[in-house]
Amino acid sequence: EAGVTQFPSHSVIEKGQTVTLRCDPISGHDNLYWYRRVMGKEIKFLLHFVKESKQDESGMPNNRFLAERTGGTYSTLKVQPAELEDSGVYFCASSQDEGRSEQYFGPGTRLTVT
Amino acid sequence: GQSLEQPSEVTAVEGAIVQINCTYQTSGFYGLSWYQQHDGGAPTFLSYNALDGLEETGRFSSFLSRSDSYGYLLLQELQMKDSASYFCAVRSFSGGYNKLIFGAGTRLAVHP
Numbered sequence: 001e002a003g004v005t006q007f008p009s010h011s012v013i014e015k016g017q018t019v020t021l022r023c024d025p026i027s028g029h030d031n032l033y034w035y036r037r038v039m040g041k042e043i044k045f046l047l048h049f050v051k052e053s054k055q056d057e058s059g060m061p062n063n064r065f066l067a068e069r070t071g072g073t074y075s076t077l078k079v080q081p082a083e084l085e086d087s088g089v090y091f092c093a094s095s096q097d098e099g100r101s102e103q104y105f106g107p108g109t110r111l112t113v114t
Numbered sequence: 115g116q117s118l119e120q121p122s123e124v125t126a127v128e129g130a131i132v133q134i135n136c137t138y139q140t141s142g143f144y145g146l147s148w149y150q151q152h153d154g155g156a157p158t159f160l161s162y163n164a165l166d167g168l169e170e171t172g173r174f175s176s177f178l179s180r181s182d183s184y185g186y187l188l189l190q191e192l193q194m195k196d197s198a199s200y201f202c203a204v205r206s207f208s209g210g211y212n213k214l215i216f217g218a219g220t221r222l223a224v225h226p
Binding site for chain 2: 003004033035040041042043044045048055056058091093098101102103104105106107108
C-alpha cells in the first residue's frame with residue numbers, strides 16, 4: 001500500500017510569488033489534513049477535508065492560503081502571494097475515519113520564501 | 115487556550131532508558147498520541163492512550179494520567195536509530211471540531 005505522498009519535496013520562492021503544494025493521500029482515506037511546522041515549533045493544524053468538503057479550516061492563517069480537494073482524492077494548498085513568514089514544512093496526513101487516533105503523514109514540503 | 119509542553123532536547127546513551135514527558139492544557143480531551151519523526155521524514159504514529167495507565171509496544175511504552183493532564187513516552191534499550199524528534203499530540207474537541215493538537219517536539223540524541 002502506497003503511503004501519503006507530497007510534491008514538491010522542496011520549494012524556494014521569492015516573496016510575492018505563488019506556490020502550489022500537492023498531497024496524495026492513501027487510497028480510500030476520506031480524511032485529509034494539512035499541517036505546518038515552522039522551525040523548532042509545534043506541528044500546527046491548518047485544515048481538514050472529509051472527501052471533497054472542508055470539515056474544519058480554523059487553522060488557516062489568512063486568505064492567502066487556499067486549499068482544495070476536487071473529487072475527494074488529492075489535495076492542493078496554494079499560497080498566493082507568499083510572505084516570508086510562510087516558510088516552514090507543510091505536512092499532509094490522511095486517515096480512514098475522523099475519530100481514529102492514527103494519522104498517516106507524508107514526508108512534507110519544505111517551503112522557503114526569500 | 116490549548117497548549118502542550120515537552121522538553122526541547124534529551125540526550126541518552128545506547129542501551130539506556132529515557133522518558134519524554136508531556137503536559138497539556140486542552141478542552142474536550144479524548145486522548146494522547148505520540149509520533150516519531152526522523153530528520154527529513156514523515157511523522158509516524160507510535161502510540162495512543164485514551165485511558166489512564168501504561169501501554170506497552172515492544173521497547174516503547176506510553177503512559178497517561180488524565181487527572182494530572184500528563185503523559186510520557188518511555189523508550190527502553192535505546193538504539194542509535196531512535197535518534198529522532200518525538201511529538202506528543204492531544205486529540206481534543208476544540209471550536210466544535212475533533213482535531214490533533216501537537217507539541218513542539220523533543221529532539222532525542224542517542225550516543226554510543
